[in-house]
Amino acid sequence: MDLIKVKNVSFSYPTKKDTLKNVTFSVKPKSFTCIVGENGSGKSTLLKCILGLNKGYTGEIIKEKRIGYLPQKSEIQSHFPASIEEVVMSGTIGNNIRSIFYKKEDKEKAKEIMETLGIYDIRKKCFADLSGGQQQRVLIARSLCATDKIIVLDEPTNGLDPSIAKQIYELLDSLKKTKGITILMVSHDIERALKYADTVIELTDGKVIFNGKPQDFHIGGESND
Amino acid sequence: MINTISVMLSALFIRKALLVGTLISLCAALLGVSLVLKRYSMIGDGLSHVGFGVLTIATSLGMTTPLYVAIPVVTIAAILLLKIGDRGKIKSDSAIALISSSALAIGVAVTSVTTGMNTDVCNFMFGSILSMSKADVIISVSVSIIVAILFVIYYRKLFAVTFDEDFAKASGLKASRYSNLIAILTALVIVIGMRMMGVMLISSIIIFPALTSMIMFKSFKKVVISSAVISIVSFWIGIYLAYVYNISTGAMIVIVNLVLFILFTIIDKILHD
Structure with missing residues (x-):
């Protein structure tokens, strides 16, 4: 298929x-x-x-149905106060669209993906402060949260x-x-x-x-x- | 100082002002973060002018609680402003300038024909948190609580939409629904906040706490929490100083916010150089 x-x-x-x-x-x-x-x-x-x-x-x-997306760079993101963890977690948003908070399974998925991509140890860092390559790595992690x-x-x-x-x-x-x-x-x-x-x-x-x-x-x- | 505070708190009108002001400061700060990040800072200013126009007309028609008209009209104006910004021929900053100056002009014209520049009009311009009616208090408190609850419920989605609208849409979120939500909540906060801050000063309590927090903090959650704290603390200090030195409350709150902003900027410079 x-x-x-x-x-x-x-x-x-x-x-x-x-x-x-x-x-x-x-x-x-x-x-x-x-x-x-x-x-x-x-x-x-x-x-x-x-x-x-x-x-x-x-x-x-x-x-x-579930597609992970990595859009072209947007200007807003270069000054946006958001930690790596917050950005990656937001990738799971489509999985449980109705719930108010992130679910445990979403958190675990995000953690696993961050570990795979080698960004788990820097998850508290600010996204805007990262180098271009690291930012793309984070956005790839986010897209993986939306799909497998x-x-x-x-x-x-x-x-x-x-x-x-x-x-x-x-x-x-x-x-x-x-x-x-x-x-x-x-x-x-x-x-x-x-x-x-x-x-x-x-x-x-x-x-x-x-x-x-x-x-x-x-x-x-x-x-x- | 403690004596002054206990004298202040013994007055009912001050207790009312503290309750309403704290809640409005909280809501303004929560929304402020998204508005500043989305480059919608000036919407607050534009909407407050629309609010002024509506309030003057409502008052001149003899309505005792003009908020009943102001809330729906300003909400509609907010949605229109966002829509124009999204896909109109007029750029959103020009659209805001157009709508806000027109509304202000209509307000001023209506005032000159009817009541003249009386206390009511002055209160709309510069705020009058110390002279709120019971109906004003009830409306303000309920609206603030609704705004705060909606913000918490939609926090995760508001973050996703603010950070990356295209990604949010591709994930199945109805992004325009959340932009409208932000517009509606902003309109509500502006209208009830005008009582406290006045038309001229309301946008500052939306923008300042967010900007000040963004100097110090680098995660969205911390910025939101810090904005709320800064906004409420500025309000308390502002109303205290206004009471002690007999200065306009709205103006004093803005000045406290300004001082905190400068202070944070300096601290940040020292820490990072």
């Missing part, structure tokens, strides 16, 4: 027509899928449609040093291999995407122009679907 199925999806913003044109693809369990493409090719828009943040698309999207199946990441290595970006890719790769987490990410770092992903999708002007294995990928290449 595919975790995400996107069928003939088109989407227009009020100010920008045809941001997505007839996009079709699916995400298999335990895969590492990278969506690549130039800025403005519709990558982030596509993620937002999948996550239900963009309404009013045409076509069909079938998806796993699939996480969706929007340019998680944007603005990071190449060596730190490599660590993030390696972390995602190991989450896939050891925990069976499916990864769907958007990136314009094609070189790394090709190295770590097992499926690459290229978008240009809102259209899928390639969907296949990284070894078959040529920049600007034809779809072999």
Whole structure:
């Protein structure tokens, strides 16, 4: 069973027509899928449609209910007083939406994930004071709190040093291999995407122009679907 | 000092003021943290001007408890302001300036035609916590308690929505519902807080405690708790000084808040240099 199925999806913003044109693809369990493409090719828009943040698309999207999400950096967070623990815990919010307080199982899950990602010992530190790479690690931990199946990441290595970006890719790769987490990410770092992903999708002007294995990928290449 | 305090406490109007003021300070501080973080600081200011407009009109129509009209109207204004900010053609800061100055102008115009600048109007401008009617006290206390309870119930969700609205939405939270909740609670606090602080000064008790706490504390929970404490303590010190030196209560509370803000800034500089 595919975790995400996107069928003939088109989407227009009020100010920008045809941001997505007839996009079709699916995400298999335990895969590492990278969506690549130039800025403005519709990558982030596509993620937002999948996550239900963009309404009013045409076509069909079938998806796993519990998806962990790592959005692009927001300005608010750079001054936000929040501890690592608070940020990671907030990932469990969708698990028990009705309850007033965090449940014990949520706390245990958050603790386990923080330990796995090596941030449990610094959990009282302020999120805003962390380095860019550490912040992404915390946000990945938060997204894992929301799901044990699939996480969706929007340019998680944007603005990071190449060596730190490599660590993030390696972390995602190991989450896939050891925990069976499916990864769907958007990136314009094609070189790394090709190295770590097992499926690459290229978008240009809102259209899928390639969907296949990284070894078959040529920049600007034809779809072999 | 203890003598003065016991004389103060022997007066019923002061006891009423202390009860209402403490609760309002608490609520203003709780909401303040989210408002400051969401860059909505000026909404308090805008809403208080709307409140002023409504209160003057209600008073000139001869209503004895103008709060009954002010609460619903200001609540609607709050939701509108947030909506405009979210997706309007007018930027939210300009929208606030537009609405607040218009409301103030209408209020002033109505006043000139009807009663003139009398004590009632002056009280709306600068606060009059020491002259509250029984109905005012009952409304203020119940509204404050409701606001505080809602804040606790939705604390976890308010944090998630404030920190990262997109993530909260992707997790299945109806984020706009919580933005509306913040807007409604803010409107309530502004309207009942105007009695105490006045139109001109109300936004300060929303913003100051949060800003002061954010200098010192780096977790959301600590900032919220510290804001509540700072806000209540500033109110107590403010009302005491206002009583002793016969100064306007609202103004004194703002000055105490300002002093604490400067003090915390200096302490932080010393500790981190």
